[in-house]
Amino acid sequence: xxxxxxNMPQLGESVxxxxxxxxxxxxxxxxxxxxxxxxxxxxxVNAEVPSSFSGKIVELVAEEGETIEVGNLIxxxxxxxxxxxxxxxxxxxxxxxxxxxxxxxxSDDEDQPMKKRYSPAVMRMAQxxxxxxxxxxxxxxxxxITRKDIEKIIASGDLPKADEAPKPKEQVQETQxxxxxxxVPAPQAAKQTxxxxxxxxxxxxxxxxxxVRKAIAQNMVKSKTEIPHAWMMVxxxxxxLVEYRNSVKEDFKQKEGFSLTFFxxxxxxxxxxxxxxxxxxxxxxxxxxxxxxxxxxNIAVAKENELFVPVIxxxxxxxxxxxxxxxxxxxxxxxxxxxxxDDMQGGTFTVNNTGSFGSVQSMGVINxxxxxxxxxxxxxxxxxxxxxxxxxxxxxxxxLSLDHRVLxxxxxxxxxxxxxEILETMTKENTSVY
Amino acid sequence: MPVMSYIQAVTQALHEEMERDEKVxxxxxxxxxxxxxxxxxxxxxxxxxxxxxxxxxxxESAIAGxxxxxxxxGMRPVAEMQFADFIxxxxxxxxxxxxxxxxxxxxxxxxxxxxxxxxxxxxxGALYHSQSVEAVFAxxxxxxxxxxxxxxxxKGLLKAAIRDDDxxxxxxxxxxxxxxxxxxxxxxxxxxxxxxxxxxEGSDITVITYGLCVHFALQAAEKLAEEGIDAHILDLRTVxxxxxxxxxxxxxxxxxxxxxxEDNKEGSIIGEVSAIVSENCLFDLDAPVKRLAGxxxxxxxxxxxxxxxxxxxxxxxxxAMRDLAEF
Numbered sequence: 120x121x122x123x124x125x126n127m128p129q130l131g132e133s134v135x136x137x138x139x140x141x142x143x144x145x146x147x148x149x150x151x152x153x154x155x156x157x158x159x160x161x162x163x164v165n166a167e168v169p170s171s172f173s174g175k176i177v178e179l180v181a182e183e184g185e186t187i188e189v190g191n192l193i194x195x196x197x198x199x200x201x202x203x204x205x206x207x208x209x210x211x212x213x214x215x216x217x218x219x220x221x222x223x224x225x226s227d228d229e230d231q232p233m234k235k236r237y238s239p240a241v242m243r244m245a246q247x248x249x250x251x252x253x254x255x256x257x258x259x260x261x262x263x264i265t266r267k268d269i270e271k272i273i274a275s276g277d278l279p280k281a282d283e284a285p286k287p288k289e290q291v292q293e294t295q296x297x298x299x300x301x302x303v304p305a306p307q308a309a310k311q312t313x314x315x316x317x318x319x320x321x322x323x324x325x326x327x328x329x330x331v332r333k334a335i336a337q338n339m340v341k342s343k344t345e346i347p348h349a350w351m352m353v354x355x356x357x358x359x360l361v362e363y364r365n366s367v368k369e370d371f372k373q374k375e376g377f378s379l380t381f382f383x384x385x386x387x388x389x390x391x392x393x394x395x396x397x398x399x400x401x402x403x404x405x406x407x408x409x410x411x412x413x414x415x416x417n418i419a420v421a422k423e424n425e426l427f428v429p430v431i432x433x434x435x436x437x438x439x440x441x442x443x444x445x446x447x448x449x450x451x452x453x454x455x456x457x458x459x460x461d462d463m464q465g466g467t468f469t470v471n472n473t474g475s476f477g478s479v480q481s482m483g484v485i486n487x488x489x490x491x492x493x494x495x496x497x498x499x500x501x502x503x504x505x506x507x508x509x510x511x512x513x514x515x516x517x518x519l520s521l522d523h524r525v526l527x528x529x530x531x532x533x534x535x536x537x538x539x540e541i542l543e544t545m546t547k548e549n550t551s552v553y
Numbered sequence: 554m555p556v557m558s559y560i561q562a563v564t565q566a567l568h569e570e571m572e573r574d575e576k577v578x579x580x581x582x583x584x585x586x587x588x589x590x591x592x593x594x595x596x597x598x599x600x601x602x603x604x605x606x607x608x609x610x611x612x613e614s615a616i617a618g619x620x621x622x623x624x625x626x627g628m629r630p631v632a633e634m635q636f637a638d639f640i641x642x643x644x645x646x647x648x649x650x651x652x653x654x655x656x657x658x659x660x661x662x663x664x665x666x667x668x669x670x671x672x673x674x675x676x677x678g679a680l681y682h683s684q685s686v687e688a689v690f691a692x693x694x695x696x697x698x699x700x701x702x703x704x705x706x707x708k709g710l711l712k713a714a715i716r717d718d719d720x721x722x723x724x725x726x727x728x729x730x731x732x733x734x735x736x737x738x739x740x741x742x743x744x745x746x747x748x749x750x751x752x753x754e755g756s757d758i759t760v761i762t763y764g765l766c767v768h769f770a771l772q773a774a775e776k777l778a779e780e781g782i783d784a785h786i787l788d789l790r791t792v793x794x795x796x797x798x799x800x801x802x803x804x805x806x807x808x809x810x811x812x813x814x815e816d817n818k819e820g821s822i823i824g825e826v827s828a829i830v831s832e833n834c835l836f837d838l839d840a841p842v843k844r845l846a847g848x849x850x851x852x853x854x855x856x857x858x859x860x861x862x863x864x865x866x867x868x869x870x871x872x873a874m875r876d877l878a879e880f
Contacts, residue, residue: 136731239838239839240837243836266808266839
């Protein structure tokens with residue numbers, strides 16, 4: 120037995136719907152093909168609907184008085200014959216779920232034949248805004264860069280520029296007492312890959328580069344090729360701070376429900392020093408330097424093989440407790456993959472807690488297009504010569520990478536010295552966590 | 554605001570214009586006692602009498618010719634071609650006389666006539682009851698061709714056509730007659746002839762079309778909105794002369810343009826729209842200008858599967874819109 124549909128027939132030109140005025144059959148009735156089954160009224164004609172099949176009426180879908188569009192179902196009729204065929208047919212009618220749609224998928228150049236086919240609109244907008252299309256990921260078919268992709272980039276303000284050949288600059292070696300400065304060699308006009316691609320040997324594992332990994336790679340290449348990095352480090356005596364924090368941490372955790380980390384004190388000190396040295400809180404913009412008013416601090420949060428840099432907004436407005444709370448929240452969100460676009464946007468300076476891996480010295484890659492990044496290393500007990508004797512002190516290295524186009528050693532050094540001063544004088548007496 | 558069907562809006566506009574101006578009269582086959590085969594002129598005969606609602610012989614050339622003569626003498630005839638397909642015998646009158654009279658007489662004479670005709674397929678009407686004929690008239694300066702999509706536009710534009718001092722061809726989609734319903738103000742209003750209308754704002758793709766296809770595009774746009782595809786839909790409303798400004802603005806908005814007509818593709822209205830877009834929008838285009846139209850075969854077939862193949866529908870429109878959005 121097969122269940123067939125009877126639909127509202129076309130009852131005349133310009134008639135698009137009909138009202139069932141009465142059913143001439145009921146469920147269970149057996150009808151012959153062409154027997155009238157219902158009376159239908161339209162604003163042009165009144166007519167009887169003939170049955171399209173011989174069989175038994177199993178369900179009246181339309182009710183009397185109901186208006187049905189031409190072609191829509193009015194009842195089901197069961198006919199002799201195999202029902203499997205129709206079921207199969209209806210199953211195969213279902214459109215297959217488009218699998219490839221959402222994923223960036225594999226994005227080898229071979230899979231992106233349209234990557235370098237630029238429409239007139241894309242060409243014009245790229246020229247007007249000096250955008251390097253080689254660095255743009257297309258969302259169109261075959262990897263094509265669409266006008267919308269470019270509009271989004273322009274709206275974000277983060278324009279991928281073509282590599283500018285590094286200008287021959289005087290090599291200024293800046294050295295200051297107790298600070299190390301190192302010039303990073305000017306980057307080659309680094310094409311993403313020069314020379315042949317490495318190939319995998321037997322037994323090697325090939326790991327496809329996925330979305331976040333790819334974004335990290337692109338950002339790092341961009342930062343290192345575009346920004347002339349310089350580096351310096353200061354050593355800070357945080358013995359007092361360690362004492363202070365250790366004395367309140369249990370109490371704090373119990374009262375607030377989250378930990379009071381050292382990192383929040385460092386973030387506080389950085390926010391305060393940035394207020395005094397806004398040169399560090401700025402960005403290179405080609406023919407000008409933009410000094411940001413807001414102090415929005417990116418913090419780096421690693422998750423397996425991904426790295427996120429969510430933002431603490433208006434860090435200068437917040438107490439140490441407020442910062443500790445933000446850090447906890449953002450880190451939790453990052454680990455659970457819950458970060459929103461809003462959490463990621465608007466950063467003006469980055470503080471990286473490299474000390475959490477036990478690192479004592481590192482050279483951060485600047486979070487493009489910011490002007491500097493500060494790495495807070497591990498706090499280590501060290502013998503320090505002071506007041507005519509050696510003492511065991513809690514020491515920490517603060518490492519600063521800076522955009523040498525924006526900043527010179529002097530201002531960066533003064534900034535670091537100020538951070539050092541704030542941290543060394545942080546005690547229970549002069550600093551509240553609230 | 555009362556909701557009425559597309560054809561009720563036609564009837565209401567005719568009633569109101571005949572009441573407003575006694576120079577307005579209706580002529581055509583079966584328009585009088587019968588009230589028109591589609592009931593477009595329903596009630597006019599009883600209300601205004603046989604002198605103003607004239608049943609004519611089956612001679613379209615005469616319907617147009619009588620209308621032209623009356624119009625030149627100051628009347629405002631509204632001539633009905635029972636089906637747009639039947640307009641062919643009247644083409645000589647319309648193109649050679651109506652369209653050219655003002656120009657030829659150096660402004661001494663003009664032809665304030667409206668010719669109404671139901672066009673379009675999808676009604677199982679086959680060869681002589683399904684055609685789109687607008688392209689035949691769309692390179693005749695002196696003519697205006699209006700093809701509204703909604704009851705609101707029907708009323709406002711038909712009134713504007715009747716009041717226009719030059720000949721207007723007013724094509725009504727016969728499938729829309731009872732399919733399309735919408736709000737129509739009771740008061741007297743006109744809409745400008747020669748102005749297109751944005752029926753939906755969007756940022757991903759631009760669809761430019763007219764007539765019933767506007768509704769197919771709107772339906773498809775609602776579906777596509779769930780997939781995140783945001784369509785901008787421009788209803789031409791007047792297909793000759795075209796509203797170039799609106800076309801250019803709509804095309805520039807997204808840079809991806811889909812043009813739809815149910816007419817045969819080659820030589821159709823949308824070919825001209827495409828030319829306007831490519832002349833003016835090159836540096837804003839993000840994809841080739843696409844045309845979705847009927848196949849180049851002589852006419853709408855009678856066989857239901859073949860009619861379905863020929864006729865535009867929301868699925869075809871949706872597919873073409875998605876394809877362009879993904880480009």
